Amino acid sequence: MKKIFYLPLCFILILYAQQGTAQTKVLQNFVRKLSLHHNISYTSIIKNDGFVGEFSDTIQTFQTLGAARLQFELASKTEQDRFDGQKLLKVNLTGKYYSVGEDYKRSSHYFNSIPLFKMVAVINGITQPGKQVRQLADTVVNTIPCYHVRITELDTLIRGKRPYTIYEFYMNKATDLPVYAENQMKGFLEKGGIASEDMIYLVTRNYYSNYKFDNPSGNDRTITKIPLGFITENENNNRLSEKPQSLLSAGSEVPVWKLEDLNGKILSSPDLKGKIVIMDFWGNCAACIMAVPAISRLHNKYKGSDVVIVSVDVDEGKESAAKFAAKYQLPYPVYFNGKALSKEFHVTPIPTFYIIDQQGKVITAIEGFSNDLEKQINTHVDQLRK
Missing domain, CATH: 2.50.20.10 (Lipoprotein localisation LolA/LolB/LppX)
Incomplete structure (x- = not known):
């Protein structure tokens, strides 16, 4: 004792x-x-x-x-x-x-x-x-x-x-x-x-x-x-926990979605046809904060190219997303009210990342943060760009 x-x-x-x-x-x-x-x-x-x-x-x-x-x-x-x-x-x-x-x-x-x-x-x-x-x-x-x-x-x-x-x-x-x-x-x-x-x-x-x-x-x-x-x-x-579903498997077509960023700009999945998409589902959590430097470097590397990062806050709403973006100086657009979309992507733990190909199909999904997250994403993107 x-x-x-x-x-x-x-x-x-x-x-x-x-x-x-x-x-x-x-x-x-x-x-x-x-x-x-x-x-x-x-x-x-x-x-x-x-x-x-x-x-x-x-x-x-x-x-x-x-x-x-x-x-x-x-x-x-x-x-x-x-x-x-x-x-x-x-x-x-x-x-x-x-x-x-x-x-x-x-x-x-x-x-x-x-x-x-x-x-x-x-x-x-x-x-x-x-x-x-x-x-x-x-x-x-x-x-x-x-x-x-x-x-x-x-x-x-x-x-x-x-x-x-x-x-x-x-x-x-x-x-x-x-x-x-x-x-x-x-x-x-x-x-x-x-x-x-x-x-x-x-x-x-x-x-x-x-x-x-x-x-x-x-x-x-x-x-x-x-x-x-x-x-x-x-x-x-x-009582509160939902039975977790498996993440969308490789080859699955992603759900059709539409989100608004902190500046009021609307983005939808059809807008990204022909592009490689890195979807980042996050919230107010330690691992999400730890992932910010890696996602920021990926954004700076691929900005203006055929690779797009879609950063989705699964928490309360615009105010909390804006505070997080300002506090951690996020250089990329942040989309809020993503809770419903996270369920369509079967996201339970956060952060969760999806790599999506030019045809809108899942290449892979990554749960959580690790030191080699950036390397994993770069490897998949490089293969898709060949």
Whole structure:
């Protein structure tokens, strides 16, 4: 059975006592403030700009403090996460499903925000080699005078590029509690052991308010029952998932289709008669982002020739497609509202690529991204152009 270890806040204070710098004193005051109480509740407003899009929410948070083992509850309009010290209950209020696990870091709100117990973990990490702490100029956030402390967890060079992880904490000068926190991360995506060529940038912003200490109801957040009428996450996934169909086989005629790009230009399959077509079905996913450099190079190589790339977003609509195209600087036309078309092409995982010959027949289909995707596509195109 997995063991969970708790680090009392008093031990963190001992670590700080060995560091007398002004910047650590600001953080020390925050940790000391928490150590004087049994529990805390507060409101946090999240604004998260991630690699797959923007996210914002308001979370009501409760957590234990002091030497008590960590328990917490993070609740928004769409999800409630409760950790009782041993198990994490994640409840999706929109889809009416739940999951139970042992790792509290699987909380969606933990991942997408900066709850105070996560902030304490970051602060505790400044004692590790390579971490940097700086106190910057005092400032004002939402009319509140604040200290400003920056913690740099990572700042290095890899392949001539600079990945980093930086936290900015703005602490109320009167109460020692955070008013605002920001986490900036820049780095490489990795999926299936394959790293992305380009780096992605993520930023998480948290605004804190409505602090209350020592709720008389106590620290107990024991998970005793599952919400009535909710199903498990696996049951929900099985309910939503469609039985995957095999991709269109070589020699199949492709469906007739018509799509609109972000500039309002209409393109249809009859328009491409006599051309070699590379169809790229994608959405907001890590592998789709990792494929962008390869597809961009293919576009630049074949632009204006007898080879056409048709990039089809299978997600929500024009707005999300436009944000993705702008964020990752796509040099080729992007077509949106492709969900129905993706079903006609039997696309389940994304990205999926089809190579289509001059007569509108499938040459091959490729599921997912790999380092040799570009080479595979070039090989098929070269054979068709002979």
